[in-house]
Amino acid sequence: MSLLAQASEVAVTTPSVDWWGVMPLLLLAAPAMVLLHASSLLPRVFRGFYTMATIAIATVAGGFALALWSRVTDPGRGPFSTLGGAFGVDGFSVFFTVLLCASVIIAALLADGYLRREGLEGAELYVLLLLSASGGVIMASANDLIVMFLGLEILSLAVYVLAASHLRRFASQEAGMKYFVLGAFSSALFLYGIALTYGATGSTSLIGIRTFLVENTLFDNALLYAGFALLLVGFGFKVAAVPFHSWTPDVYQGSPSPVVAYMASGVKAAGFAGLLRVFYVGFSSERTDWQPIVYVLAIATLLGGAVLAVVQTDVKRMMAYSSISHAGFILVGVQAASSEGTGAALFYLAAYTFMVAGSFAVISVVALKGDSHSSLEDFRGLGDRKPLLAAAFTVMLLGQAGVPLTSGFFAKFGVITAAVESRSYWLALVAMMSAVIGAFVYLRIIVSMYMSDDHAEAGAGHQDDAGVPAVLTVPATVWVALGVTVGVTILVGILPGLLTGLANDAVPVLVRAAG
Amino acid sequence: MSFLGSIVTPNWYLVLAAVLFTIGAVGLLVRRNPLVMFMCVELMLNAVNLTFVAFSRALNDLGGQAVVFFVMVVAAAEVVVGLAIVVAVLRRRPLATADDVATLKG
Numbered sequence: 001m002s003l004l005a006q007a008s009e010v011a012v013t014t015p016s017v018d019w020w021g022v023m024p025l026l027l028l029a030a031p032a033m034v035l036l037h038a039s040s041l042l043p044r045v046f047r048g049f050y051t052m053a054t055i056a057i058a059t060v061a062g063g064f065a066l067a068l069w070s071r072v073t074d075p076g077r078g079p080f081s082t083l084g085g086a087f088g089v090d091g092f093s094v095f096f097t098v099l100l101c102a103s104v105i106i107a108a109l110l111a112d113g114y115l116r117r118e119g120l121e122g123a124e125l126y127v128l129l130l131l132s133a134s135g136g137v138i139m140a141s142a143n144d145l146i147v148m149f150l151g152l153e154i155l156s157l158a159v160y161v162l163a164a165s166h167l168r169r170f171a172s173q174e175a176g177m178k179y180f181v182l183g184a185f186s187s188a189l190f191l192y193g194i195a196l197t198y199g200a201t202g203s204t205s206l207i208g209i210r211t212f213l214v215e216n217t218l219f220d221n222a223l224l225y226a227g228f229a230l231l232l233v234g235f236g237f238k239v240a241a242v243p244f245h246s247w248t249p250d251v252y253q254g255s256p257s258p259v260v261a262y263m264a265s266g267v268k269a270a271g272f273a274g275l276l277r278v279f280y281v282g283f284s285s286e287r288t289d290w291q292p293i294v295y296v297l298a299i300a301t302l303l304g305g306a307v308l309a310v311v312q313t314d315v316k317r318m319m320a321y322s323s324i325s326h327a328g329f330i331l332v333g334v335q336a337a338s339s340e341g342t343g344a345a346l347f348y349l350a351a352y353t354f355m356v357a358g359s360f361a362v363i364s365v366v367a368l369k370g371d372s373h374s375s376l377e378d379f380r381g382l383g384d385r386k387p388l389l390a391a392a393f394t395v396m397l398l399g400q401a402g403v404p405l406t407s408g409f410f411a412k413f414g415v416i417t418a419a420v421e422s423r424s425y426w427l428a429l430v431a432m433m434s435a436v437i438g439a440f441v442y443l444r445i446i447v448s449m450y451m452s453d454d455h456a457e458a459g460a461g462h463q464d465d466a467g468v469p470a471v472l473t474v475p476a477t478v479w480v481a482l483g484v485t486v487g488v489t490i491l492v493g494i495l496p497g498l499l500t501g502l503a504n505d506a507v508p509v510l511v512r513a514a515g
Numbered sequence: 516m517s518f519l520g521s522i523v524t525p526n527w528y529l530v531l532a533a534v535l536f537t538i539g540a541v542g543l544l545v546r547r548n549p550l551v552m553f554m555c556v557e558l559m560l561n562a563v564n565l566t567f568v569a570f571s572r573a574l575n576d577l578g579g580q581a582v583v584f585f586v587m588v589v590a591a592a593e594v595v596v597g598l599a600i601v602v603a604v605l606r607r608r609p610l611a612t613a614d615d616v617a618t619l620k621g
Contacts, residue, residue, distance in 0.1 A: 146582050146585055149585070149586075149589070150585060150589065153589045153592065153593070157592055157593065157596050158520075160596055160597075160600065161596055161599070161600070164600050164603060167603075168587065168621060170608070170618060171618055171619055172605050173600065173603050173604045174604065174616045174617075174618055174619055175619065176600045176603075176604075177600050177601065178616070178619075180597050180600050181549075181552055181556075181613070183541070184553075184556045184557065184593055184597065185540070185543055187589075187593075188536075188539070188540075188556060188559035188560055188563065189540075189559075191560065191563045191586065192536060192559070192562075192566065194563075194582075195563050195567050195570065195579075196566070198578075198579060198582075199529075199566070199570040199573070199574070200568065202574050202576060203578070204578060204582065248618075250619040253619050254619050256564065320536040337527055350572050387525065392592050
């Protein structure tokens with residue numbers, strides 16, 4: 001009998017698929033593909049169509065995820081996994097799916113006005129945003145390291161192109177290239193980490209790894225530790241933790257502002273989703289081994305980000321370093337390796353997503369045509385020129401500084417409390433110091449916006465590429481984005497219970513699903 | 516299998532893969548030509564593939580070999596995106612090395 005005939009007799013059992021469970025993912029990826037093809041095949045539609053389509057797609061996907069929330073948090077039914085156990089659907093993944101959809105919606109709102117101003121066209125930016133978010137959803141749901149790697153690559157490859165998507169601006173292409181080279185390097189390290197973990201435990205499934213580590217005592221841990229370290233480096237690059245942060249300022253400065261809004265919110269959230277899933281679920285029995293590494297990483301990130309932000313003169317670079325120090329705060333929550341710490345990290349990520357997206361909404365307007373006028377000087381007197389815009393930016397900055405009555409206060413409060421409860425007193429102290437240094441940076445921008453000495457002079461240095469004094473036009477979509485982000489920041493700041501409840505509900509489910 | 520009288524175990528392949536990975540990593544950090552930097556990334560990914568296959572053999576588990584296919588697809592996708600970005604950069608700045616692409620500083 002021929003080999004082919006033999007092969008046809010072997011019944012291949014394919015894993016069962018729970019289509020409702022993977023629906024949010026499919027609803028992001030499939031319409032994105034349709035949108036891409038429609039944009040190249042159909043005649044030009046009216047401007048703003050792609051924005052509306054993207055928002056509709058992300059809303060529907062997020063809505064489906066919300067529908068799953070009641071199913072996975074219902075004690076009777078609970079979380080489940082599908083696709084041969086490689087894709088977990090639990091409160092954790094649903095939480096991040098909704099967060100990523102929100103991040104895409106805000107980025108799409110900003111992209112509309114941005115593309116009009118820069119004279120760029122096409123659906124590519126929107127399609128790549130949706131595809132990147134689908135990669136993030138895979139990362140948040142992955143119960144297998146290889147699926148995690150695929151999610152990481154789908155997320156990253158789209159963002160490399162997004163960073164380089166401004167065709168007429170060399171800085172954008174430079175940003176894309178830098179991001180790509182360092183991103184590819186970190187992916188390779190991450191993959192080597194998976195290989196070593198596989199060698200040490202004999203499985204790439206997180207549940208398999210967890211079971212193996214609980215049941216066996218390893219005499220020679222070297223392979224596993226090397227795997228931990230390389231996986232941490234890979235995630236460290238994605239979430240911009242010191243010392244793997246060097247790409248962040250250049251990429252944030254060079255990339256189109258709406259893309260940066262997504263990078264700082266969506267990509268960071270997905271990176272932390274993967275980090276928490278791998279370390280908190282897969283390697284939970286070895287927490288005493290990885291906690292010290294995350295401890296050191298958190299201290300370096302907190303201090304490095306805050307201190308380097310102080311010496312910057314460009315607001316985009318300041319926000320880049322501040323996003324590094326925020327990653328440090330979230331690492332404080334991760335380091336606690338407790339359900340309180342993880343819940344606090346989730347709360348922080350959700351609050352930060354809206355604050356940073358709102359900040360880049362303002363920056364994208366002030367940066368003018370060419371997207372390069374974002375120095376501190378360009379923000380001088382913004383309070384006189386555009387009071388409402390300046391007020392919105394102030395709320396965002398105060399939120400990031402952690403001022404009470406904003407969501408940022410409870411975010412910082414949560415992670416520091418978790419650190420104290422896990423007896424990491426020094427870490428809590430460093431986090432508070434970093435918050436103080438960070439507050440200086442944010443106040444510096446606020447002072448520049450409101451306290452210029454001469455009101456006539458205010459904004460005179462803010463000129464476009466042709467040397468004409470800037471006329472700031474704020475598109476309606478940016479107002480919508482600012483309304484949403486300011487609203488969420490203040491609402492959660494007054495009623496934190498809304499979000500803490502959700503964040504804490506997302507945590508225990510995650511552990512149970514893996515157990 | 517034997518080599519110069521000694522049995523070749525999967526460990527040999529693991530060491531070889533580690534050496535290849537290191538060559539790739541060092542090359543990426545040291546070389547300045549964008550295309551050579553890509554080749555180094557490819558070398559790193561393929562070193563990981565070799566590691567997976569070696570572990571797969573040592574553990575007698577087919578999972579590691581299946582992973583290689585995924586990695587190859589990802590590597591191909593990465594090359595497509597990377598080359599597109601490099602071509603875009605080199606069109607604007609012919610013969611640019613990684614050091615020339617440095618307008619963003621602070």
